Amino acid sequence: MRLVQFQLMDGQRRVGLVDGDRVHEVRGADSVRELALAAIEAGTGLARQVDDLGLGQHHDYLQLLDEGRILPPLDHPDPAHMLVTGTGLTHLGSAATRDKMHQQVGDESAITDSMKIFKWGLEGGKPAVGQAGVQPEWFYKGDGSIVVPPGGEFPVPPFAEDAGEEPELGGLYVIGHDGKPYRLGFALGNEFSDHVMERKNYLYLAHSKLRHCSYGPELRVGELPQHLAGTSRIWRDGKLLWEREFLSGAANMCHSFDNLEYHHFKYAQFLRPGDVHIHFFGTATLSFADGISTQVGDRFEISLDEFGAPLSNRVGRGEAVFTPSTVGIL
Template identity: 65%
Template sequence: MRLIQFETPQGSRKVGKIRGWDIEVIPHASSVRELALAAIRTGEPLERHVHALGIEGHEDYRIVLSEGRVLPPLDHADHAHCLVSGSGLTHLGSASTRDSMHRGAGRRETGPSDAMRLFKSGMAGGRPAEGQAGIATGWFYKGDGAIVVRPGAAIPVPDFADDAGEEPELAGLYVIGDDGAPYRIGFAIGNEFADHGTEGKNYLYLAHSKLGYCSFGPELYVGALPATLIGMSRIRREGRVIWEREFISGQDHMSHSIENLEYHHFKYNQFLRPGDVHVHFFGAPALSFADGVHIQSGDTFEISIPEFGEPLTNAVTSSRPRVAMNGVAVL
């Protein structure tokens, strides 16, 4: 089952099931979060809960997409109660890229970089037996719900950024139940987006490079994740494809199991506040930055995985930070 959140032409929120180009509108539902919490309280799977609610109408998916009315497939009315984070070095493609980045700028490391060592440790210990914890991988914080850009909208790039690059990833979507336990709702295509230029100066700048906007969707994939997922990442400039690469993801092509990555995120009690929403990125298998592509304002990213429905598309646009140098007042 695939779900979307969208707005009507009048601005009200709706949730729908995707069937081809038809959106089957779910009655009395304005958010996936509400649907998930209701399913948790009744003790039934989300898909069964949604099917039991029936259909109250239909919308043309093509029109909703073309008019920019698709919302991220999971959100919270209060941005502060949506945490966006991620795990890195889970795919060989990103590990190789970061190995090269962390050796750059005249550094003289011999042997594997910290990035490659962490990736290899995941290959050895990132898939523990059921009920056991494996080795942890990199973790990063991106921001709260305010940094999520809806599918089809432009991703702002601040003028202080050294780079702006896509990161095509799987995103896990979660809600914390009334009992303080995390519940996985499903998965979505994600563009985690990062400033690889800043990270390339020094790997300790990775935390800076990850703070910024991102996007995921347009659809929420509910159900068991296929072990192999083959997708395509493209960049268009003035309507012309300037870069594209097929990528392979899914648990069979990752150094960690999904369950291990989830454990190492939700093992921290501060992430278990009832009602909160979590969006967690699982790592990128391919990056245009590795091929020397430099993004310009107006370029458009397109990331597609057939099992997840329609592609995730976002342009990029330049922006200015709200606080300038010496812009902090002293009380």
């Protein structure tokens, strides 16, 4: 089952079930978050909740996409109650690019901290069911205000040194009224980052991740295949600039999803009832590793057959929101 959130022509929200080139309204549902919370209270699954409500009017899916009326597949009415985070060095092959970025100049033989964490994941990232494995790298991206809808533009701040895509899967979660996290499913994601800044020093990773991101357009409900192979593309002036396959799924990862989720939700401050979490699971494929430098107007396209329509976003230009020496003093 694949779900979307979208707007009618008058701005009203709806939840829709994707069926080929059509989107069927889920009766009585205008928010995936509320739909999920109702399912939790009823003690049932999200797919069953949709089946129980039934379907109504249908819409042309391509038209909704073209008109920019598709929303992120999970959000919160208050962006402050939405947390966007992620993990790195989780995929087989992901250490090579990162290790090269963080290698000490003139010391090619030194093992970097990135490689150490990757090796720890290989050795202990897939523990037995019910046990905790080694903890992964973890980073914070922002709250709901940094989420760009499918088809939208990434506003690149004037202080940015790079505007690079990261094609990966995101886990979509709601915290139930019982204080427990519930995974609704997965979505395609573009965990947009500043790789030039990160390359200067791995301690700049936290800064490099404080950028906008996008995920969707569809929420895939249920478990995933063990092996997933998608395509990441960059288009410039209507022509293909760069293209590469990216892999995901448990068979291509050195951490299990269960382990990654445990090491995120083990923190009590992430278990506030009603909150929404978007957690990116990492990638091993970057255009930056192939020497690509994006520019305003470039379009990213991330596709994976199991997730329906591709995720497409453009590189835009953001405005300065703060300048030096402008802090007010009381």
